[in-house]
Amino acid sequence: MISLGTQAGTVESPFTPEQQQRFDAGLDRAIAGYPSERRKAALLAALHLAQDELGWLSEPAMAYVAFRLDVPPVRVREVATFYTMYRLRPVGRHHIGVCNSISCWAMGAEDVLRQCSEILGIRPGETSGDGHFSLEEVACLAACGRAPAVLVNNYAFFENVTADSLKALIRDLREQPGKAMAKGPLPRLPDPHARIESQSAPQATGTLGQPAVTTRAEAGSAEPKR
Amino acid sequence: MTGPKILTADWDKPQSWSLDTYRAGGGYQALAKALKMQPQQIVDEVVKSNLRGRGGAGFPTGMKWNFVRKETSFPKYLVVNADEGEPGTFKDREILLRSPHMFLEGLIIGCYAIECHLTYVYCRGEFRESAMARLEKAIEEARAAGYIGKNILGSGLDVEVHAVYGAGAYICGEETALLESLEGRKGYPRLKPPFPANAGGGLFKQPTAVNNVETLANMPAIVTMGGDEFSRLGLVPKNGGTRLYAVSGHVKKPGVYEAPMGISFKALLDEYCGGMRQGSTLKAIIPGGASSAVMTAAEADWASDFDTLKAKKTMAGSGAVVYLDQSVNMAQALANLMHFFAHESCGQCTPCREGTAWLSRLLDKIVAGKGEKQDVDNVHQIARQMEMKTICALADGAAMPAKSYIEKFRADFDALVRG
Numbered sequence: 001m002i003s004l005g006t007q008a009g010t011v012e013s014p015f016t017p018e019q020q021q022r023f024d025a026g027l028d029r030a031i032a033g034y035p036s037e038r039r040k041a042a043l044l045a046a047l048h049l050a051q052d053e054l055g056w057l058s059e060p061a062m063a064y065v066a067f068r069l070d071v072p073p074v075r076v077r078e079v080a081t082f083y084t085m086y087r088l089r090p091v092g093r094h095h096i097g098v099c100n101s102i103s104c105w106a107m108g109a110e111d112v113l114r115q116c117s118e119i120l121g122i123r124p125g126e127t128s129g130d131g132h133f134s135l136e137e138v139a140c141l142a143a144c145g146r147a148p149a150v151l152v153n154n155y156a157f158f159e160n161v162t163a164d165s166l167k168a169l170i171r172d173l174r175e176q177p178g179k180a181m182a183k184g185p186l187p188r189l190p191d192p193h194a195r196i197e198s199q200s201a202p203q204a205t206g207t208l209g210q211p212a213v214t215t216r217a218e219a220g221s222a223e224p225k226r
Numbered sequence: 227m228t229g230p231k232i233l234t235a236d237w238d239k240p241q242s243w244s245l246d247t248y249r250a251g252g253g254y255q256a257l258a259k260a261l262k263m264q265p266q267q268i269v270d271e272v273v274k275s276n277l278r279g280r281g282g283a284g285f286p287t288g289m290k291w292n293f294v295r296k297e298t299s300f301p302k303y304l305v306v307n308a309d310e311g312e313p314g315t316f317k318d319r320e321i322l323l324r325s326p327h328m329f330l331e332g333l334i335i336g337c338y339a340i341e342c343h344l345t346y347v348y349c350r351g352e353f354r355e356s357a358m359a360r361l362e363k364a365i366e367e368a369r370a371a372g373y374i375g376k377n378i379l380g381s382g383l384d385v386e387v388h389a390v391y392g393a394g395a396y397i398c399g400e401e402t403a404l405l406e407s408l409e410g411r412k413g414y415p416r417l418k419p420p421f422p423a424n425a426g427g428g429l430f431k432q433p434t435a436v437n438n439v440e441t442l443a444n445m446p447a448i449v450t451m452g453g454d455e456f457s458r459l460g461l462v463p464k465n466g467g468t469r470l471y472a473v474s475g476h477v478k479k480p481g482v483y484e485a486p487m488g489i490s491f492k493a494l495l496d497e498y499c500g501g502m503r504q505g506s507t508l509k510a511i512i513p514g515g516a517s518s519a520v521m522t523a524a525e526a527d528w529a530s531d532f533d534t535l536k537a538k539k540t541m542a543g544s545g546a547v548v549y550l551d552q553s554v555n556m557a558q559a560l561a562n563l564m565h566f567f568a569h570e571s572c573g574q575c576t577p578c579r580e581g582t583a584w585l586s587r588l589l590d591k592i593v594a595g596k597g598e599k600q601d602v603d604n605v606h607q608i609a610r611q612m613e614m615k616t617i618c619a620l621a622d623g624a625a626m627p628a629k630s631y632i633e634k635f636r637a638d639f640d641a642l643v644r645g
Contacts, residue, residue: 033388035344038430043410044393048351075411082412082572083393085351101313102516103474103548105562139396139566140313140516141352144474144546145481155355 011067014060019053026052027068040071043079047086056087084138085154092127092134094173096120097151100137103144112148112161113137119170132174230459232447232468233440234484237324243360245367248327254373256446260335261381263449268339269295272445274453276466280317281307281399281438282515282544284532290435293423294340297433304342305408305422305429305436306333308349308358309392309399312515313566314546317470318439320482322349322357325443326364330387332445334373337385340435344386348398348408351391362389396570400618401436403572405429414574415618440470440545461488465531469545473499476506476551488531495526495549506551510635514543516563517623519630520556540630556635557642560627561589567624578621581612585628597643606632 015023030045046069050061057080066073080086087095096116100109113135117123120133127134143149146159150169158169236242236251248254260268273288294302310318321329337345349358365387368374376384395413397403401422403413408429420427428434444467448456457466469487471494474480478500485494491511495501502508508523513530519540521528528534532542550559568586573579588605591597609628612621632639 033346033390035430038409041408041410044391044407048391048393069410071410079410079412083351083395085394100562101566102512102559102562103314106475106548106550106554106559139394139570140311140315142310142316142319142350144314144316144548145472147474147480151352155352157352157356 011063012060013064014050014058015053023049023053040069043069043071043076044083047076047080051086056090090127090131093132095134095136095153096170097136097138097141097154098124099139099141099143099147099149099151101140101144103140104148107147109148111163112150112166115163115166116170119167133170229484229486230468231484232459233321233325233328233443233470234482235325236328237320242324243326243364245327245364245371248325248331252450253327253446254331254371256449257331257334257373258379260338260445260449261379261383265339265341266295268335268449271448271453272339275444275448275456276453276460276464277441277444277448277456278465278532279438280440280444280469280545282312282517282541284542287437287441290423290437291336291340293421294433294435297423297425299425299433300341301344301432302340302342303429303432303434304333304337304340304345305401305405305434306345306347306439306442307399307401307404307436308347308353308439309404310353310439310544311350311396311399312517312544312546313563314474314512314515314548315472315544316474317472317482317545319353319357320470320472321439321443322353322361326361327368328446329361329439329443330364330368330373332442333387334378334385335445335449336435336437336442338383342435343384345388346408346429347387347389348404349389349391350398351393354391358389358391365389395572396566397572397618397620400620402427403618404436405434412572414572415620417617459486460531461486462529462531462534464533469530471498471530472544472546473549474546475512475549476503476553477501477549478503488529488534490527490529491521491547492526494530494547499549502549502551506553508549509552509554510550510556510559512546512548512550512627514541515546516566517541517619517626518543519626520634522634540626555642556631556638557589558593560631561586561593563627564589564624567620571620571624575616575618575621577612577615578624581608581621582624584608585624592639592642595642598645599640599643602632602636602639602643 026049027046030042031039034041046065050065051057054061062076062080063073066076098113116135120128122128122135124135124137141149141151143159148161150158150161239247241247269288269291277287278284279287308318374387390408392398392407398407398413400415402416407413422428422434422436425433459468460466465487467487468484471483471485483498511521513521530542535542564586568582571578571582585605585608588601592601605628609625612625
């Protein structure tokens, strides 16, 4: 019988001291949100935190999360493989997700995918040779009213995508100084609040169904924080 | 736009998401009023309001809360389903972005009504840096102002609100899969009974009300105007209030519109969305998200409430309406939907795991021009055999479009197949 027990002893941390500090603080917050005897419920949050630091979930990262929450490594793997936002291998420095669910599809998402493939020279599921870009077809992003929609690096929405705005987005992402995702953290938006303020400024979205709210300036704002 | 504005009252105001804007419009006065009522009185008003769950199932919210109140096991939980992911649906994201405080006020009223002190907002992970960043900021504002935390408004009520993030799984919008995920596991739906409202079935096996974001955002209005008046906002009996219709597809002005519950699809299209785009003729309507059975253009005069559409063998679902024009081949549309369902099936039940994958392969074959008439019949046959055989409704949600697209748009399929 396969033992599902936890590993004995301690497991080495995959983080630098600075990353460790952020991970620990985030994990403490996530655990504090649950009743004290339910700390294992923070597993999804712990995996998010690890991926925020490392860019993807390596074997040592998953083993470390299992150790910290005292859950069997197999359960960590089960969760990490179930949810699509977790990356089990390194992806590009800029990971582009193109929504191809029904509303985006009806508004030309397949053209967006094709155009991405042509510009980047990769197919969905692949990473470019220089590690700058990876491409993926994603499920409905809840942005159907401003279709077609694209999601960069799991969190940044770009909507009402046109051939021109897509080109501009990719150009801006490409010009950013970057290193391959495997070696560096997942790029985070500089200031999420600043970004939404600009995106939802009354003149931009005060009336529903307005044209594109994605501008080149916003595309450029997807720069890494650190 | 016409009709009363409840949920969208602040949407056009500058900084509509700020506490100041919300309070200037009378925000959090309903909470103060609610805290002077008995919890059961609030639930009674919600029952009278005929508010039906806005997540998709349309279950009467007041009845659900009464189930939780009848339980004697404590603690009780209120869990918010903000895992918006049904293709076509984008209304909860707008509420979180534009009026997060209205939702929060409704949430605290709900907690008081079912005697819950710890509540979780389970949101899809993709919203973390945008819509939920705004909600988390609103939570901080509300805490600083005394609407969240200990002894709220001096009433003795304590409520803590925590935001928890999913990680990309449509199935976690199913309430028991959501609870599994909230407990730190993969999102496998649970066998029912026990239902979440009952002891043994909810979060950490405690009685739990799982409510949609929009459902809760209606609470301040119900407390303010009373259940009866709220109920009269709807156009159809037993379907109270207004509803946020998330409209997409080939219309002139796609977007989220607040309209009286039960408005017809034709009125929604013409009076709110400016009609179809130039050069577009209405061909099909998806009335309540990807899982709902499709409607033809000739059926556009149907009312959009839960009961009418159930009687018509489709559903009002999440209020996501997709208007499609003549350029769409419905076999291709169904193939697109089936990719989604096959991808998102959690794999727990065989009829769903195998059925959605099988349907997807057959439809791909048909769309590629390699299918035969028999393949179309097989799609219909397989879909029928997937119904009512699984733990959750995902399989039924895949079967409903599969059957209806063929029944109502057979010519689109036949045009692609041989023989």
